[in-house]
Amino acid sequence: xxxxxxxxxxxxxxxxxxxxxxxxxxxxxxxxxxxxxxxxxxxxxxxxxxxxxxxxxxxxxxxxxxxxxxxxxxxxxxxxxxxxxxxxxxxxxxxxxxxxxxxxxxxxxxxxxxxxxxxxxxxxxxxxxxxxxxxxxxxxxxxxxxxxxxxxxxxxxxxxxxxxxxxxxxxxxxxxxxxxxxxxxxxxxxxxxxxxxxxxxxxxxxxxxxxxxxxxxxxxxxxxxxxxxxxxxxxxxxxxxxxxxxxxxxxxxxxxxxxxxxxxxxxxxxxxxxxxxxxxxxxxxxxxxxxxxxxxxxxxxxxxxxxxxxxxxxxxxxxxxxxxxxxxxxxxxxxxxxxxxxxxxxxxxxxxxxxxxxxxxxxxxxxxxxxxxxxxxxxxxxxxxxxxxxxxxxxxxxxxxxxxxxxxxxxxxxxxxxxxxxxxxxxxxxxxxxxxxxxxxxxxxxxxxxxxxxxxxxxxxxxxxxxxxxxxxxxxxxxxxxxxxxxxxxxxxxxxxxxxxxxxxxxxxxxxxxxxxxxxxxxxxxxxxxxxxxxxxxxxxxxxxxxxxxxxxxxxxxxxxxxxxxxxxxxxxxxxxxxxxxxxxxxxxxxx
Numbered sequence: 001x002x003x004x005x006x007x008x009x010x011x012x013x014x015x016x017x018x019x020x021x022x023x024x025x026x027x028x029x030x031x032x033x034x035x036x037x038x039x040x041x042x043x044x045x046x047x048x049x050x051x052x053x054x055x056x057x058x059x060x061x062x063x064x065x066x067x068x069x070x071x072x073x074x075x076x077x078x079x080x081x082x083x084x085x086x087x088x089x090x091x092x093x094x095x096x097x098x099x100x101x102x103x104x105x106x107x108x109x110x111x112x113x114x115x116x117x118x119x120x121x122x123x124x125x126x127x128x129x130x131x132x133x134x135x136x137x138x139x140x141x142x143x144x145x146x147x148x149x150x151x152x153x154x155x156x157x158x159x160x161x162x163x164x165x166x167x168x169x170x171x172x173x174x175x176x177x178x179x180x181x182x183x184x185x186x187x188x189x190x191x192x193x194x195x196x197x198x199x200x201x202x203x204x205x206x207x208x209x210x211x212x213x214x215x216x217x218x219x220x221x222x223x224x225x226x227x228x229x230x231x232x233x234x235x236x237x238x239x240x241x242x243x244x245x246x247x248x249x250x251x252x253x254x255x256x257x258x259x260x261x262x263x264x265x266x267x268x269x270x271x272x273x274x275x276x277x278x279x280x281x282x283x284x285x286x287x288x289x290x291x292x293x294x295x296x297x298x299x300x301x302x303x304x305x306x307x308x309x310x311x312x313x314x315x316x317x318x319x320x321x322x323x324x325x326x327x328x329x330x331x332x333x334x335x336x337x338x339x340x341x342x343x344x345x346x347x348x349x350x351x352x353x354x355x356x357x358x359x360x361x362x363x364x365x366x367x368x369x370x371x372x373x374x375x376x377x378x379x380x381x382x383x384x385x386x387x388x389x390x391x392x393x394x395x396x397x398x399x400x401x402x403x404x405x406x407x408x409x410x411x412x413x414x415x416x417x418x419x420x421x422x423x424x425x426x427x428x429x430x431x432x433x434x435x436x437x438x439x440x441x442x443x444x445x446x447x448x449x450x451x452x453x454x455x456x457x458x459x460x461x462x463x464x465x466x467x468x469x470x471x472x473x474x475x476x477x478x479x480x481x482x483x484x485x486x487x488x489x490x491x492x493x494x495x496x497x498x499x500x501x502x503x504x505x506x507x508x509x510x511x512x513x514x515x516x517x518x519x520x521x522x523x524x525x526x527x528x529x530x531x532x533x534x535x536x537x538x539x540x541x542x543x544x545x546x547x548x549x550x551x552x553x554x555x556x557x558x559x560x561x562x563x564x565x566x567x568x569x570x571x572x573x574x575x576x577x578x579x580x581x582x583x584x585x586x587x588x589x590x591x592x
Contacts, residue, residue, distance in 0.1 A: 059319070060312035067307020071293035074286065075260060083225050084263040084271055089282060096278035106275040132430045135361060139438070143350075143357040144445045147463055152206035155353065157346035158287050159268040163207030166261045170214070171200050173231065173258070182230040192217040211265070228259035284343070291342045292334075310338050321497055328495040332487060340486030341479060348478040352470055356445060358438025361431050362423035363391035371422075379418035381411075390423045401449045409451040416448055443469060 047053045079087030096102060127134040146152045153160035173179035174197060183193050199205060199213050215224045234256050266272075267286050273279040293307055311334070318330035368386030375381070384393050394416055401412040424435055444466025450456040491500075 056312070056316055059316040060308040062315055063310065063312025064304045064308040066311045067293045067304055070289050070307075074264070074289045074293065078260060078263040078267060082259075083229075084266040087263060087267075089267050089285075090272040093273045093278045093282050096281060097274040102275055102277050106277065109276050132428055132434075135364075135431060136358065136434050138364075139357045139359075139361050139434075140354045141357070142360060143354040144359070144442050146349075146353060147445055147447075148467060149204050149206060151349070151467070152204075153208070155346055155349040156206075156208055158290050158342055159265065160206065160208055160346070162261070162265045162268050162290075163211050165207070166258070166265055167200065167207040167210045169231075169256050169258050169261055172256065174200050178231070178234070182227060185230070186218075186223070186226055188218065188223075224262060225259075228262045231256060231258035232260075287342050288339050291338045310334075314338070321499065325495070325497045325499075328490070329497045329499070331494040332490045332497060332500065335490040336483055336487035340483035343486070344479065344482035345474075348474045348482055351478055352441060352474055353445075356438050356442035356470075358434045359442045359446075360391070360423075361435040361438070362425070362427050363394075364389050365423065365426075367393050367419075367422075374418060374422060380415050382415055390419050394419050398449060401451075405451075409449075413449055413451055413455075420448075441470065441473070442466070 047056045077088040077092075078084065079089075084090060124134070124137060127137075146155055150164075153164045156163075170179060173182075180193060180197075183196065188196075196214050196217050199210050199217075202210070205213075211224075215221060218224050218227060264286065267282060270279040270283060273282055292311055314330050314333040314337075317333050318326040321329040366386060367384045367388045367390055371380060371384065382393075382397065384396070388396075397412050397416045397419070401409050401416070404412055424432065427435065444459075444463035447459050447462065448455075450459045
């Protein structure tokens with residue numbers, strides 16, 4: 001099978017550059033970038049043939065079993081039959097907090113972090129009010145909000161997913177009628193019960209926010225704990241919502257333990273911890289356990305599939321490694337790819353959604369400064385006060401369009417569109433470029449209110465496409481960078497596998513070769529590639545009155561031995577051989 005990453009004539013890798021024929025020194029191939037990502041790394045080793053599946057099956061079976069055992073261990077330390085405060089996890093946190101050394105250094109660590117944050121805040125506050133730098137930083141700080149409810153939870157990492165898990169369990173209890181009965185037994189006011197039902201009916205409300213509001217209705221954390229105590233190991237129906245199908249598919253019953261789910265959420269939020277060290281260790285332990293068992297992320301059978309994929313894949317790589325490097329290979333895979341990914345995922349998402357906030361540059365501009373020109377053009381008919389910002393004006397119009405229909409709604413939508421275009425008028429070049437970049441990253445977020453069916457369909461398509469693009473950016477661009485420290489941590493503790501060292505050396509060699517290669521530009525003309533002369537070839541003598549053939553080189557009695565690694569000029573010529581071949585084929589085909 002042909003290796004598409006290698007030149008078939010030289011046996012060397014192609015110089016990876018832009019796709020328009022320009023070879024850029026130091027360029028990194030798209031394939032390498034994807035393989036360096038957690039998802040790409042895992043997918044690259046996933047079996048694709050029946051024989052590979054049979055060979056890998058034992059590893060995935062062990063992975064699933066390991067994930068199940070880890071899940072049971074987490075359940076035990078989170079005290080599945082009681083409050084979190086009495087759990088083993090809380091007990092361990094207390095022992096760490098009681099350590100004299102940790103207590104003495106904790107204040108220093110937190111004060112160091114606080115001083116750095118305060119230093120950045122001071123630097124930001126001293127920037128000129130109207131400078132591009134300050135406006136760009138302010139827009140990033142403001143950021144954007146995910147449109148999808150799942151993304152709203154995922155931006156908070158495992159904690160957000162755990163809160164979604166609790167919310168879904170409460171929704172199941174509400175639909176079965178058991179929740180209202182339990183709330184009545186706890187003597188919760190009927191108004192608060194209806195409020196809780198409304199919170200659970202709001203599909204766009206992320207789990208963390210929903211739990212926070214429900215806790216408030218129940219009179220605080222103790223009320224939520226009391227509710228959790230009502231539901232231990234009970235059976236609830238399991239359903240699957242299929243897109244475009246009204247009735248969900250019934251999948252039988254599942255065991256629900258609200259108390260246990262609440263305890264996990266508390267642990268992931270750092271409950272019962274008093275020092276920075278205990279908080280980090282508690283959260284890290286639970287995140288590692290969830291990364292391995294997939295309980296909160298997938299749940300049930302799907303959670304075991306994730307365990308098989310994560311742990312089984314790591315074991316498979318480890319067993320294929322040399323005997324002395326199996327532990328380092330396993331830990332590199334697990335700590336770097338899986339644990340590192342779950343820890344850094346919320347940071348990756350926040351980085352992307354914050355950067356997408358650049359699309360809001362110019363929103364602070366006063367409408368009164370530029371509105372007259374727009375009014376004359378007939379774009380905006382609504383009156384705003386001179387002190388109103390574009391952002392405030394858009395908010396007013398969006399509140400109004402929610403109550404309108406027909407032509408009135410279409411007119412208001414056009415005015416919102418006009419105000420959004422007004423936000424880009426008169427911006428300095430740096431801010432204009434930044435705003436455009438933010439708009440690209442924010443495709444599908446904070447869309448114009450849809451009035452017609454066509455606008456609604458297009459809006460959903462735009463949101464779906466933008467979401468897919470952001471997912472790809474997070475997985476294949478941001479995550480590989482953020483997870484690097486976890487690979488370094490694994491290598492520092494357990495050693496670096498030989499395969500990793502060789503891969504890194506190969507990348508360095510290729511990088512050095514690319515850096516030493518001059519950019520080669522393909523102008524896509526019909527000029528023959530053979531007309532480009534190599535600097536090491538003597539010029540052709542165009543006058544030949546003798547019978548001797550024209551020579552472009554000096555003959556030698558000894559055969560030449562070429563080594564591609566030692567002759568960069570030759571490598572450059574050979575790397576273009578397929579271009580020359582294509583040209584020759586084209587000439588031959590046109591001659592018929």
